[in-house]
Amino acid sequence: MTEERNQSDARADALVSQAYRDLADERTPEHLDRTILKAAAKEARPRYSRFIAWTRPMAWAATVMLSVALVLEVTNSPAPGVVSFDETIGTFEVQSPEADAKDDGPVESIEESMTPASELTKKQSNDMRQKAAEFKIKNEDILQQAEELARVQDGYNDQPSPAVSADAEQEFAAGRSLASAAAFSAPVADCDEDAVATPQTWLECIVALEDAGRDDAAREQRASLAEAFPDFDPR
């Protein structure tokens, strides 16, 4: 209703309209048409629209590619914690079979478990710190034992073996092998092969150790003697 009224209100008198239609026959000049259409075509030329249209998909593709590359890098490359741990061993130059076994364990578990990169790194870092601390303690023990042995050998043996002692010192200092280090802590190191050949000579060696004030070593030797010769009475 309102629309009809609008239309009727807006519609000028039919006669006036017809007269105006007869009058209004002007057309736009051609030069204006050309100018305006040319300007419109120039303005419509894409400036950055193509670039903008490609920006978002390119950004997504780049993000996905970077993410995939990062994940592959983390999962496939050797874990940084293990490498630095090996470097730590290198500085100590001590590598025991136990340590090797311990080292292999986490690496395999890491490769198998495929946990997220951050967790792996954290875990490896903790393992590395723990093992470094263990090795530090072991190395200090070995050096202490080597010093004790050197003192015993200097004081007890008539023919101390400086070459052996020097080698031992070097080996301890270098810390090449826990196996060789363990050899110094064995009974044979405190009492040589000749000394432990018979229970009597072994007992003499033990007494010498006690005289030298090395009661701990003497107790270990006594225990070893008792194990080796259970029927022998050291008293």
Add this chain to the structure above:
Amino acid sequence: MAANVQAIGDGQLALSHAAELAYARPMDNVPEDSALMLRYRDGDVVAFEVLYRRHNDAVFRYLLRLCQHRDTAEDVFQDVWGKIVKARDSYRPTAKFSTFLYRVAHNCFIDHIRRNKRHTQIAAVEPDSQPHPADLPEIETERSLARRRLEAALKELPEEQRDVFLLSEEAGLSLDQIASVTDSNRETAKSRLRYAVNKLRAAIDEPVRTS
């Protein structure tokens, strides 16, 4: 095929016709002005040409009658379409395109008036008001007399009434749309239109009564 032949023969106008057909085909209807403007916003120059060809003559006549000077009308006409072109990125089809177009035209005309007072200096020799050789007094028919009187009466109308009448006749806008374009209310637009029509009717009827 016919469109192509016509395009070769008639140049720009025929090409525009072919383009309009091309647009009409996929939609099964003539595309709306707003759709064409949106296509132009997306870089479709042909859409703008179709849109321009629909409205150029009416807008030109509107400005010609408002300015009452051809050069001024041409300047304002260029200004109007330049603004339409520039507004393509911000164009939103919230209203009828013709309302938007004539609002721009109306504002351009007002701006032009404010910038200079040239429109007040109505050309002494207006090309469009010159009698055509065929319209010489001895061969003038009653119809051509009525036409000349209407033209004179249109020029004598107050600017606001002439504006409203032209918006109604050339743009085909409703009273509400006219009110929107001229920044007035509906009743004002209605009143102005009624006054304008009455004066023009009187001017047309005058020779009939005298004869």
